[in-house]
Amino acid sequence: KYESYPYEHLLKIRKQNVSPSLVTYYKKPLLLHQGHMQWLFDYEGRRYLDLFAGIVTVSVGHCHPKVTAAAQKQLDRLWHTTNIYMHPSIQEYAEKLTALLPDPLKVVYLTNSGSEANDLAMFMARLYTRNFDLICFRGGYHGASPYALGLTSIGSYKHGVANGFGCQTTMLPDVFRGPWGGSHCRDSPVQTIRKCSCSQGSCEANDWYIEQFKDTLDTCVPKKIAGFIAEPIQGVNGAVQYPKGFLKKAFQLVHERGGVCIADEVQTGFGRTGSHFWGFQTHDIVPDIVTMAKGIGNGFPMAAVVTKPEIANSLAQNLHFNTFGGNPVACVAGSAVLDVIAEAGLQKNSEEVGTYMLLEFAKLRDNFEIIGDVRGKGLMIGIEMVKNKDSRQPLPAEEMSEIWEDCKDMGVLLGKGGIYGQYVHAIG
Ligand code: PMP
Numbered sequence: 001k002y003e004s005y006p007y008e009h010l011l012k013i014r015k016q017n018v019s020p021s022l023v024t025y026y027k028k029p030l031l032l033h034q035g036h037m038q039w040l041f042d043y044e045g046r047r048y049l050d051l052f053a054g055i056v057t058v059s060v061g062h063c064h065p066k067v068t069a070a071a072q073k074q075l076d077r078l079w080h081t082t083n084i085y086m087h088p089s090i091q092e093y094a095e096k097l098t099a100l101l102p103d104p105l106k107v108v109y110l111t112n113s114g115s116e117a118n119d120l121a122m123f124m125a126r127l128y129t130r131n132f133d134l135i136c137f138r139g140g141y142h143g144a145s146p147y148a149l150g151l152t153s154i155g156s157y158k159h160g161v162a163n164g165f166g167c168q169t170t171m172l173p174d175v176f177r178g179p180w181g182g183s184h185c186r187d188s189p190v191q192t193i194r195k196c197s198c199s200q201g202s203c204e205a206n207d208w209y210i211e212q213f214k215d216t217l218d219t220c221v222p223k224k225i226a227g228f229i230a231e232p233i234q235g236v237n238g239a240v241q242y243p244k245g246f247l248k249k250a251f252q253l254v255h256e257r258g259g260v261c262i263a264d265e266v267q268t269g270f271g272r273t274g275s276h277f278w279g280f281q282t283h284d285i286v287p288d289i290v291t292m293a294k295g296i297g298n299g300f301p302m303a304a305v306v307t308k309p310e311i312a313n314s315l316a317q318n319l320h321f322n323t324f325g326g327n328p329v330a331c332v333a334g335s336a337v338l339d340v341i342a343e344a345g346l347q348k349n350s351e352e353v354g355t356y357m358l359l360e361f362a363k364l365r366d367n368f369e370i371i372g373d374v375r376g377k378g379l380m381i382g383i384e385m386v387k388n389k390d391s392r393q394p395l396p397a398e399e400m401s402e403i404w405e406d407c408k409d410m411g412v413l414l415g416k417g418g419i420y421g422q423y424v425h426a427i428g
Contacts, residue, residue, distance in 0.1 A: 005031060005033070005043040007031055007043065010031065011029070014029075026405060026408055027405060030042055030048075030408075030413075031043045033045075034063075035050075035054070035058075035062025035063050036061075036062055036063055037061035037062060037063075037064065038050055038061060038062075039062070040054075040062065040413065046411070047411060048408070048411050048412065048413050049411060049412050049413065050062070050413050051412055051413055051414050052413050052414055052415040052425065053295075053379075054299055055294070055415065056235060056266075056267045056272075056294050056295065056380075056415075057294040057295060057297075057298070057299050058295070058298055058299050059270045059271075059272070059294075059295030059296075059298050059337060059341065059346070060298050060337055060340040060341060060344070060346060061298075062299070064298060064336075064337075064340055066336050066339065066340050067298050067300075067333055067336040067337055067340065069336075070332045070333060070335065070336035071300065071329050071332060071333045071336075073332070074089070074328050074329045074332045074333075075329055077328075078328055079327065079328065079329055080324075080327050080328070081327065081328060082323055083321075083322070083323075083325065083326055087328045087331075089328040089331035089332050089335070090110065090326045090328070090331050092331070092335060093108075093110075093326075093331040093332075093334050093335050094108040096335055096338055097304065097306065097334070097338070098306065100277055100278075100338070101278070101290065101306055102286050104308035104309065105286070105287070105290060105306050105307060105308060106306075106308065106309065107306065107307055107308065107309055107311075107312035108304055108305070108306050109304065109305045109306075109307075109312070109315070109322075109325070110302060110303070110304050110322075110325040110326030110330065110331070111293075111302075111303045111304065111305065111322055111325045112301050112302060112303060112322070112324050112325055112330075113143075113293060113301065113303050114142075114143055114264075114266040114291065114292075114293030114294060114303050115142075115143025115144055115145040115148045116143075116145065116303060116322075116325075117143075117266070117291040117292065117293055117303040117304060117305050118142045118143045118145075118147075118148040118151065118229070118262075118264060118266075118291050119143065119145050119147040119148050120291075120305045120315075121227075121229070121262045121289045121291050121305050121307075122134060122147060122148070122151070122226075122227075122229075122262075123147075123315070124289060124305070124307060124311050124312075124314060124315055125226045125227035125259070125260045125262065125288075125289065125311075126226045126227075127314040127315060127317075128260060128310065128311045128314040129224075129225075129226045129227065129258055129259060129260060131221070131224040131225055131226040131227075131258060131259065132166040132221070132224075132226055133166050133168055133220040133221060133224065133225050133226055133259075134150075134151065134166055134167050134168070134225075134226050134227050134228070134229065135167075135168050135169075135170050135213075135216060135217070135220070135225065135227070135228040135229070135254070135259075136150075136151040136153060136167055136168070136169055136170070136228070136229050136230070137153065137169070137170060137171075137172045137173075137230055137231075137234070138153045138169050138170070138171060138172040139153060139154060139172045139174070139234055139237035139238075139240060139418075139419060140152065140153050140154075140172075140229070140230070140231060140234060140237065140264075141154055141157070141231070141234070141235060141236035141237065142229060142231075142264055144157060146163050147163075147164075149163045149164060150163045150164015150165065150166070150167035151164065151167050151229055153169045154236060154237060154419060155419065156419075156421075166226070168216055168219060168220060169216075170212065170213055170216035171209065171212040171213070171216070172234075172237075172240065173205070173206070173209035173212075173213075173242045173243055173246050174240050174242075175192055175194065175205055175241070175242075175243055176192050176194055176240075176372070176373045176375070176384060176392070177384075177392060178209070179208075180197055180204065180205035180208045180209065181194050181197065181205045181243070182194065182195070182196030182197050182198045182203070182204075182205055183195070183196045184196060184198070184203075185198070185203055185205050185206065185243040185244060186241040186242065186243060186244060186375065187241065187244055187282055187283075187377060188241060188358065188375050188376060188377055189355045189358050189359060189377075190358045190359065190361070190362040190365075190374050190375060190376075192373055192375065193365070193366075193373070193389070194373075203243050203244065203245065205243050206243035206244070206245050206246050206249070209242075209243060209246060210246065210249050210250070210253075213249075213250050213253065214253060217253060217254070217257055220257075222257075223257050223258055224257070224258060225254055225257040225258055225259030226259055226260070227254065227259045227260040227261065227262055227288075227289075228250060228251070228254040228259055228260075228261050228262065229261075229262040229263075229264055230242075230247060230250070230261075230262075230263065230264065231263075231264045231265075231266070231267065231268060231279070232247070232263060232264075232265065232268045232273070232278070232279025232280050232282060232283060233267070233268050233273065233279055233376065233377060233380055235266070235267035235268070235380070235417075235425075236417045237417060237418055237419065238382045238384060238417050238418040238422075238423035238425065239375050239376040239380055239381060239382025239423070239425055240375075240382070241375055241376070241377070246283075247280075247283040247285055248283055248284055248285050251285050251287070260288035260289060260311065261285070261287045261288050261289075262287055262288065262289040262290070262291065263278070263279065263280040263285075263287035263289075263290050263291070264291050265278055265279055265280070265290055265291060265292045266291060266292060266293045266294050266303075267294060267295075267380065268280075268380060269290075269292045269295060269296070270292070270295040270296065270337070270341060271341050271346055271347030271350050271378075272295065272350055272378055272379055272380050273350065273377040273378040273379075273380055274347060274348075274350035274351030274352075274354050274355070274377060274378025274379065275351055275377065275378065276347075277347060278290070282377065288307060288308060288311060289305060289306070289307040289311060290305070290306045290307070291303070291304070291305050291306075292304050292306070295337070296334055296337065297330060297333050297334050297337060298333065298337045300329070300330055300333040300334070301330070302325075302330035302331075302333070302334055347378075350378035350379040351378055353379065354376070354377065354378035354379040354380070354381065355378075357379075357381060358374060358375075358376060358381055361374040361381065361383055362374045365383075369388050369389055370385055370386060370387070370388070370395055370399075371383060371384070371385065371386075372384045372385065372386030372389055372392055373386075380425075381425060382423050382424070382425050383423060383424045383425075384418070384422060384423040385399075385400050385403070385422050385423060385424065386422070394418070394420035394421075394422035395422055397420070397421050397422075400416065400421060400422055400424075401416075401421075403424070404416050404424060407424075
């Protein structure tokens with residue numbers, strides 16, 4: 001028990017001196033003291049199973065000893081080089097990271113957050129193509145900086161100021177909530193229980209969503225698309241998966257119109273989806289730019305943009321500078337994360353544990369009217385709560401919150417999200 005923390009006093013300071021835009025979860029916000037692997041401990045010594053992985057960021061466990069030791073050793077030696085001097089760690093990390101990506105994705109730019117990585121990806125796409133329009137999905141989350149906010153298409157994150165010039169939001173090919181979908185459309189061990197609208201041998205839902213995508217492309221300057229960005233599985237919007245084959249076709253259409261394709265792997269990367277190290281690999285595509293954050297540093301603030309040499313060169317025509325990006329502490333922490341994922345077989349673990357959880361959640365779905373959908377891959381799991389299965393209307397926010405608060409009281413931390421806040425995520 002850690003009673004020396006005056007909870008009420010801290011809450012008062014939080015209200016007075018910390019930006020009110022930084023919301024806390026739960027009616028009585030958790031005051032955390034310590035973390036160890038999958039566990040978090042609050043100031044009263046209560047233990048919680050962190051199924052939200054510290055918001056999808058803790059890829060190898062809270063305070064993993066190997067990552068902590070690597071960062072500690074570097075902290076004692078040198079924190080900072082501003083990138084204008086060489087330090088072995090950035091080269092070592094770039095070599096290790098790019099070895100995990102297919103050709104021609106071999107050039108890394110390290111940043112400090114996912115928003116910053118996506119800002120840079122947008123910038124590179126525009127510089128390289130000399131085009132302006134960027135396409136993104138409804139329900140996508142790509143960051144909160146003014147630039148990336150243009151790609152983030154969830155109302156609760158929008159503010160009443162201009163953002164996102166040139167960002168065109170396209171229809172989300174969501175086979176559960178969207179107009180078309182079937183029981184075998186997506187790549188998940190658990191199928192949707194929605195009636196299938198596909199004819200034998202071809203997926204009609206995919207064809208219809210692709211038609212919609214083409215319509216969006218046609219609203220842009222003809223043949224002049226800067227790019228298209230997608231999360232391989234949408235995270236904040238509720239582990240939404242697209243029909244099989246959608247991204248592959250969409251990438252082809254964007255390339256035909258001169259654009260580059262960006263995979264936002266901030267949530268899906270680093271083995272989380274189980275079957276593959278990167279989410280894009282589950283779609284059988286190779287993006288032109290990949291952005292990553294969260295799990296990359298197991299909670300250490302770092303992020304990256306990886307691209308091919310031609311695109312990376314477009315940024316070298318003039319100076320581009322980032323004071324902290326690629327600092328030695330981040331690089332050694334990131335490097336240790338990659339080692340732990342490989343040594344502990346965490347990708348395989350995601351697949352095995354995730355598939356087990358998905359199949360068990362699907363049994364609950366079949367027994368409870370308010371569980372409309374169970375979906376995801378590996379340890380990226382979404383459970384969509386509804387009023388009832390027929391209407392698929394979202395469960396009212398208050399009811400959803402009650403379940404979520406109860407889970408916390410029982411010692412399990414989950415996320416919640418979606419356009420209506422109607423789905424729970426479990427991302428261990
Ligand atoms: N992309 C995705 C898919 C995300 O989930 C997030 C964060 N929720 C971001 C980008 C932005 O990352 P950050 O909060 O580090 O800026």
